[in-house]
Amino acid sequence: MTADLTITDVRLTPVLVSDPPLLNTQGVHQPYAARLIVEIVTAGGITGFGETYGDTKYLDLARPLAEALPGRQVTDLNGLFALAATVEVDAARMGSADVGGQRGVQTADKLRLSVVSAFEVACLDALGKARELPVHALLGHKVRDRVEYSAYLFHRWEQHPGGQGESDDWGAATDPAGIVAQARRFARDHGFRSFKLKGGVYEPAEEIAAVRALAAAFPDAPLRLDPNGAWSVPTSIEVAEELRDVLQYLEDPTTGTPGMAEVASRTGVPLATNMCVTTFPEIPEAFATGAVQVVLSDHHYWGGLGRTRELAAVCRTFGVGLSMHSNTHLGISLAAMTHVAATVPNLDYACDSHYPWQSEDVLTGRLTFRDGCLDVSDAPGLGIEVDRDRLAVLHRRWLDDDGTMRDRDDAAAMRRADPGWVAPSVPRW
The missing domain is CATH 3.30.390.10 (Enolase-like, N-terminal domain)
Known part of the structure; x- marks a missing residue:
């Protein structure tokens, strides 16, 4: 029945x-x-x-x-x-x-x-x-049994200002040595074989040093750097030239498709984005001008799993690489992301994931990375239990929250440590 x-x-x-x-x-x-x-x-x-x-x-x-x-x-x-x-x-x-x-x-x-x-x-x-x-069977069946993910590295403090939030044992990472130590732990605990550093935090020279330290510690690992559009076009070009021998790709070094196109035309480093191409109407200009060589899809931004597959087909048609973006998420989103990633033939790069940073979940058991990969579940539905x-x-x-945490505001959080902090306009450098 x-x-x-x-x-x-x-x-x-x-x-x-x-x-x-x-x-x-x-x-x-x-x-x-x-x-x-x-x-x-x-x-x-x-x-x-x-x-x-x-x-x-x-x-x-x-x-x-x-x-x-x-x-x-x-x-x-x-x-x-x-x-x-x-x-x-x-x-x-x-x-x-x-x-x-x-x-x-x-x-x-x-x-x-x-x-x-x-x-x-x-x-x-x-x-x-x-x-x-x-x-994945509803999406056309999987083309791979495992989906590879990349370690997501951050400059970070040891704890939140004022002792807010939950504590962890990661410690601070505010210099190249701290970033390398963080990467070693990700590799040890989860088997990640590629690394992405969230940039735009310190002067470009400091972040160049961090990437160089990663390259020395992991000479065969693909490396990515993402400053969230914090740099001007000239700065983006300078950093790309400095790191062209070690970067797999440079993600959103500057804001806007025209700026990305200029950086791409003047460097040999592939540029990735999840900022200037997040909807289908943004694709024609970006692809026609060569502004991006890798689109970081996100099934939330694009409207779900079916539309993520549509995006993959468009990228495949125009010879543009594809990977997947991540933000703070729980296991339900990670499971969905893994199912659609398993069905995309042209998944060219390991996907991003914040999940190892999340100590809490709504699932009965955490999803487990092995050798930097997640196995694709063949259980009915997403294969998870809440x-x-x-x-x-x-x-x-x-x-119970008074409303201060219900809407993300990274600048407000920073002001707890630096009352005079104002979210900087971009480019910062």
Whole structure:
């Protein structure tokens, strides 16, 4: 008997998850990051899970969408996108805050896509469970059994200012030696074989030194550097020339497609982006001008797993490399990311993941990296199980928060250490 796939209920559970004091050009991560867990329940008693950003503006979009879904089929993904397009956006509440990486003003369409991504994943999870198929099978089946990930290195403090947040045993990393020590631990504990450093924190010369130290410590490892657009075009060119012999690619050294195109035309270092190409309308200019050689997809930004596969096909058509971007996320998003990555033939580079930095999750068991890879689950749906007790604890933290942690603000977090801090405009250097 075929299970009834009519949606009967949609549950939204915002949570606050512990986040370490990781530094970037805008400031430092807050002690807790907001995520939104989406549950879609069918008439047949099957529940599917999705996850996305939990900031207030995403909740404002998710709530009316959740209210409109009951009575629809989990298979109607095209209808899901059409329905999301009708959700009204309060421009004043939307503001210009970033979704987690200095990507500037977020349009209503971009916000909708990040919200819809969680609903689409939840529908696919429920559908996979109903049909006893893994999500990757619903996307055309996997082309690889394991997906490779890259270690994500950060300059960081030992603890948050004022003793806020949860403690960890990583210690500080504010110089090249600290970055190398961090990389050695990632390699030891998770087997990562490539490394990405979040830059834009210190003067370019200091970050060049950190990359050089990594190259000396890991002479055969692919290395990436991402300053989140903190540099001018001339500075970007200088750094690219300094590191051209050791970088696999340089990610978003400067802001905007024209600036990226100029840097690309004047250096031999491949440029990657998850800033100037985050939607399909941004592709033509970037590809026509040669501004990017690698697109870092993110199923949240692009609207889910199906659209990530569409992006992969476009990149394949134009000979542009593909990898995957990451932000602070839990195991639901990582599982979804792994399923879609397993189906993409032209996954040219190891994917990013913040997951090893996250000490908390809503799953019954953490996803485990082996040799820097995640095995692709063949269990029905996403192949994960949510721990209801843990979900409740993290939701209670969100409920108890006074509002200061519900919206990401790296500059505000930095002001706890430096009251005079103002998020710098870019380029910084």
